[in-house]
Amino acid sequence: MKENKVRFKEKLFEIVGVLCLLFVLTFLFSIILKLFLDGLHRIFDLKFYTSYPSRFPQEAGILSAWVDTIYVMIGAIFWSIFLGVPAGIYLEEFGGKGRLARIIEANITNLSAVPSIVYGLLALGIFVYRFKFGESILTAGLTLGLLMLPVIVVTTRESLRRIPRAIREGAYALGATNYELVFHHLLPYSIGGILTGVIIATSRAIGETAPLLTIGALTFIAFLPPPPWEDFIGMLKSPFTFLPIQIFNWVSRPQEAFHKNAAAAGFVLLVLCLILNSVSYYLRYKMRKKYQW
Amino acid sequence: MRIETKKKLDLIFKGFLVLTAFTSILVTIGIVIALLEDTIRFFNHPEGGGFPSSLIRFFTEKEWTPTFVTKKIGILPLLCGTFLIAGIAMCISVPLGLLIAVYLSEFASHRVKEAVKPWLDFLEAIPTVVYGYFALLGVTPLLQWFFRKFDIEVQGMNALSPGIVLGVMILPFTASLVEDSLRGVPHYLREASYSLGASKLKTAFGVVIPAAKSGIIAAYLLGASRAVGETMVVAVAAGMYPNLTLNPLEPVQTITGYIVQVALGDLPFLSFEYLSIFAAGFLLFLLSLFFNLMAIYVKSKVERY
Numbered sequence: 001m002k003e004n005k006v007r008f009k010e011k012l013f014e015i016v017g018v019l020c021l022l023f024v025l026t027f028l029f030s031i032i033l034k035l036f037l038d039g040l041h042r043i044f045d046l047k048f049y050t051s052y053p054s055r056f057p058q059e060a061g062i063l064s065a066w067v068d069t070i071y072v073m074i075g076a077i078f079w080s081i082f083l084g085v086p087a088g089i090y091l092e093e094f095g096g097k098g099r100l101a102r103i104i105e106a107n108i109t110n111l112s113a114v115p116s117i118v119y120g121l122l123a124l125g126i127f128v129y130r131f132k133f134g135e136s137i138l139t140a141g142l143t144l145g146l147l148m149l150p151v152i153v154v155t156t157r158e159s160l161r162r163i164p165r166a167i168r169e170g171a172y173a174l175g176a177t178n179y180e181l182v183f184h185h186l187l188p189y190s191i192g193g194i195l196t197g198v199i200i201a202t203s204r205a206i207g208e209t210a211p212l213l214t215i216g217a218l219t220f221i222a223f224l225p226p227p228p229w230e231d232f233i234g235m236l237k238s239p240f241t242f243l244p245i246q247i248f249n250w251v252s253r254p255q256e257a258f259h260k261n262a263a264a265a266g267f268v269l270l271v272l273c274l275i276l277n278s279v280s281y282y283l284r285y286k287m288r289k290k291y292q293w
Numbered sequence: 294m295r296i297e298t299k300k301k302l303d304l305i306f307k308g309f310l311v312l313t314a315f316t317s318i319l320v321t322i323g324i325v326i327a328l329l330e331d332t333i334r335f336f337n338h339p340e341g342g343g344f345p346s347s348l349i350r351f352f353t354e355k356e357w358t359p360t361f362v363t364k365k366i367g368i369l370p371l372l373c374g375t376f377l378i379a380g381i382a383m384c385i386s387v388p389l390g391l392l393i394a395v396y397l398s399e400f401a402s403h404r405v406k407e408a409v410k411p412w413l414d415f416l417e418a419i420p421t422v423v424y425g426y427f428a429l430l431g432v433t434p435l436l437q438w439f440f441r442k443f444d445i446e447v448q449g450m451n452a453l454s455p456g457i458v459l460g461v462m463i464l465p466f467t468a469s470l471v472e473d474s475l476r477g478v479p480h481y482l483r484e485a486s487y488s489l490g491a492s493k494l495k496t497a498f499g500v501v502i503p504a505a506k507s508g509i510i511a512a513y514l515l516g517a518s519r520a521v522g523e524t525m526v527v528a529v530a531a532g533m534y535p536n537l538t539l540n541p542l543e544p545v546q547t548i549t550g551y552i553v554q555v556a557l558g559d560l561p562f563l564s565f566e567y568l569s570i571f572a573a574g575f576l577l578f579l580l581s582l583f584f585n586l587m588a589i590y591v592k593s594k595v596e597r598y
Contacts, residue, residue, distance in 0.1 A: 006492045013494050017396025020389050021409060027461050028416050031427045038430070083313050090310035104314050107321050113515065113585045114578065115522025117549050118324060120556075121574040125327030129562050146320055153317070177299050179306040200418075207420025210524035210549065214556040214570070244422040244525075251426050251529050259430060266423045273418045281411060 032270060039264030048264060052222040053246065057257035062265050064221045065246040068137065069206065071225060072240060075141020076205055077198060080148035085194060087149075088156025089182060093168075112150035119147050120214030128215055135216035137225060138236040143211050148201035155200070159193025160186060162291075192287030196280045203276035207269060209244040217245045243269055328578055331563075331571035340364050340565045351572075357535040357546075359569040360555065366569070368576065370535035374545030375580075378456045378527055379520040381541060385460025386467055386516055391502075391509070393464070394471035399497045413465040421462070425529030428458040433530060440542070450532030450544035459526050467516035474508025475501055511592040518584035522577060524549040548577045 042048045051061030087104070095101025123143040133139045163186060171181045187194075218241050225238035243265060250262035341347035341359075347366065354367025397406055432454040437447045447453070478501050486496040502509065532544025533554050546554070552570045560567050 006494075010492060010494050014396070014400050017392055017400060020392045020396065024389070024393070024416065024461060024464060025409075025412055028412060028419075030431065031419065031423065034427060034431045035423065083316050086310045086313040087317060090314040094307060094310060095314070100311075101314075104317055108317050109589075110582070110585060111317060111320060113518055113581060114324065115519075115524070115549065115581050117522065117524045117552055118328070118574055118578050118581075121552070121571060122320070122324045122327050124556075125331060125571065126323050130327075149317065149320070177303040177306075179303055182306075203418050207418070207422065209420070209422045210528075210553065213553055216556070216560070244420050247420075247422050247426065248525065248529065251422070251429060259426075262426055263430075266420070266426055269420050270423060273420065274415060277411075277415055277418050 032267075035263045035267040035270060037263075039260055039262075039267050042260055042264035043267055045264075048261075053220050053241075053249075057255060057261055060250075060258070060261055062243065062246055062268070064224060065241050065243045065265070066268075067224050068221070068240040069243045071137050071228075071235065072140045072144065072212075072242060073202060073206055075137060075236075076144035076148060077202060079142055079145025080152045080201060081198060083145070084149045084152030085156050088153040088194075089160065089186070091153065092157040092160040093182070093186070094178070108150050108153050112154070115210075116147055116208055117210040117214060119143055120211030122146075123211060123215045134237060135218075135239055136237045137240045139215055140212050140217065140240055140242070143215060144205045144208060147208060147211060148198075148205050151201040151204070152194075152197055155197025156190070156194050159190040159197075162193070163189050189291060192283055192290070196283050196287070199276050199280040199283070203273045203280075206276075207244055207273060209242070209248055212242050212245055213248070217242050220249075324578065328571055328575040331568050332575040334563065335565075335568035335572040338565050338568060341366050355537055357551070360558075360566050364565065368573070370537040371546060371548045371551055371573065372576075373537050373539070374452065374527075374531065374535065374550070375521055375547040375577075377452050377539060377541065377545055378459060378531060378547060379517060381453060381456025382459035382463060382520040383513070383517055385457055386464050386520075387513060389460075390464050390467040390471055390513075390516070393468045394475055395497050395502070397468075398472045398475040399493065399501065413469065416462075417465040419462075421523065421525040422529070424458050424462050425455070425526045428455045428526055428530035432458055445542065447542050448532075448544055450530065450534075451542050452531055452545045453541040455526045455530040456541065458530070459520055459523055462523070462526065463516045463519050466519065467512050470512035470515065471505075471509050474505040474512065477508060478504045507591050507594045511588040514584050514588035514591065518581045518588070521584065522549065522581050524553060528553040548573045548580075552577075 036043070047059075048061045049066070050063055051059060052064050053062075054060040087108075091101055091105060091108075095104070120143065123139055127133045127139045127142060128135055133142075167185055167189070168181060171185055176184070218239050221239065221241045225240070226234045228235045247262045247265045247269070250258040250265070253259075335341060336347045336351070337344050338347070341364065342350055350366050351368055354365050355369055356365035356367055357370045358365045397409070401409075433447070433449060433451065436451070436454055437449075440447045482500055482504055483496055486500045491499065527547045528550045531547060531550055533546055533550065534544050535546045535551065536543055538545065551573055555566055555570045558566075
């Protein structure tokens with residue numbers, strides 16, 4: 001008798017657990033569905049991708065938004081790799097248990113939990129007004145790069161940790177210097193893991209709105225930055241918009257027609273994030289198969 | 294290559310590594326300097342009433358209107374809005390996160406886990422502005438429809454809808470942290486419990502959860518820190534009106550929402566409005582730092598098995 005009751009309770013709990021999961025997944029799918037249905041006739045409208053924002057919702061598009069997003073993200077990826085990967089290598093390989101390494105480590109843990117809008121205030125106060133970079137693609141890329149930094153450092157360290165010690169000892173025994181060890185062995189073996197981290201960080205950063213909003217991203221921009229092969233500095237200094245900011249601008253307007261644009265642009269962003277996530281999953285799977293120590 | 298040049302190259306290489314690692318400290322210093330300096334300027338600004346009185350007004354006044362002609366600088370309405378929404382989010386996120394984590398780590402089969410994990414990860418990767426869109430145009434109409442049955446009017450901007458959405462948004466994050474700490478509980482504890490005749494459910498709630506207590510609390514503290522610092526959902530769906538209320542059906546403004554509102558406008562360098570977002574941001578920074586340090590402290594109390 002009692003045993004039955006226990007069984008029943010367990011089954012009940014399992015059902016509750018599944019229901020909770022279902023609730024969360026329903027939430028996810030209703031977001032996707034809502035965006036898709038709301039933005040339906042703009043998503044498949046080619047003009048939506050090739051026209052500038054406009055006062056008329058039917059003519060408004062995301063051309064400047066997606067082009068600028070690409071420029072900004074290239075900057076962000078560059079900065080986060082340039083600063084994050086060497087920092088990760090230092091902390092994992094050469095920092096040891098020294099005081100400096102410990103301080104940097106605690107600091108990075110803390111940075112990863114700082115609200116993103118605070119990065120925006122940092123960028124506004126330091127990059128825009130003190131360094132005089134202006135409200136430009138350079139500032140935006142740098143800001144998002146710093147935001148991605150903790151993720152890159154952590155994933156770099158994790159993928160280095162997976163490489164067995166014998167590799168390092170073997171390299172040193174053959175007389176390799178530190179940079180030879182890193183460039184000939186550690187980086188090639190860990191590049192998959194690092195790349196996964198970069199992609200995940202990218203998919204997070206591409207949805208960030210708040211930090212770029214505070215540094216003054218424009219919402220109505222009817223020109224593209226000069227192509228970098230013609231005018232690199234001009235490209236860096238060009239004012240910018242960003243896909244999520246365009247969405248925010250359209251959502252906060254009262255007219256319903258603009259909400260449809262927001263939904264369509266949101267769906268595009270969502271698909272982009274889904275693709276990036278799947279790629280990172282695939283890479284991780286591949287890498288796990290390639291190097292089995 | 295000669296050995297001397299190699300040694301030199303090695304030194305340069307190591308120096309470069311240390312330098313990049315050091316930039317993270319520079320970032321922290323930059324954040325503190327940027328926020329602190331302008332916060333001090335804010336409290337010294339004549340429009341706020343000069344140093345000692347502005348600080349008193351900051352904590353005692355009940356209105357927040359630095360952008361108006363008559364400037365009131367009481368932070369209370371913003372704090373109230375922030376904690377109201379974060380509180381609603383935690384009400385969703387704590388029970389659901391715990392149930393999902395316990396289910397996934399103790400009950401679910403390997404196949405269910407593998408099938409669900411990518412979707413939870415994806416939920417975490419959805420841009421926050423998309424969540425904001427969904428809160429404003431998906432959840433709010435639903436709530437209005439629901440509450441109309443009880444003759445309760447829900448405004449287009451309210452605290453409840455972004456709170457709920459925020460709760461689901463931080464759920465994958467907290468649930469996976471909770472799951473990690475549940476998995477950290479060694480198996481012999483579970484086996485001891487089973488051998489005493491306890492059921493799976495009893496083991497999960499009577500043994501595993503108490504053993505992972507500090508990890509779970511740390512996870513929720515980190516979740517709370519996220520909920521307090523989240524920006525776009527509240528900026529889109531909670532309204533732009535600093536409101537000293539605990540009624541979740543009214544529009545409120547959070548600290549982050551205020552920063553967005555001001556940043557959208559024209560912002561002359563070192564004007565009172567410009568300085569006020571740094572004061573608000575500094576408070577936000579301290580709040581999230583407080584939650585994070587608490588989480589680290591609680592985690593340091595973790596029992597080692």
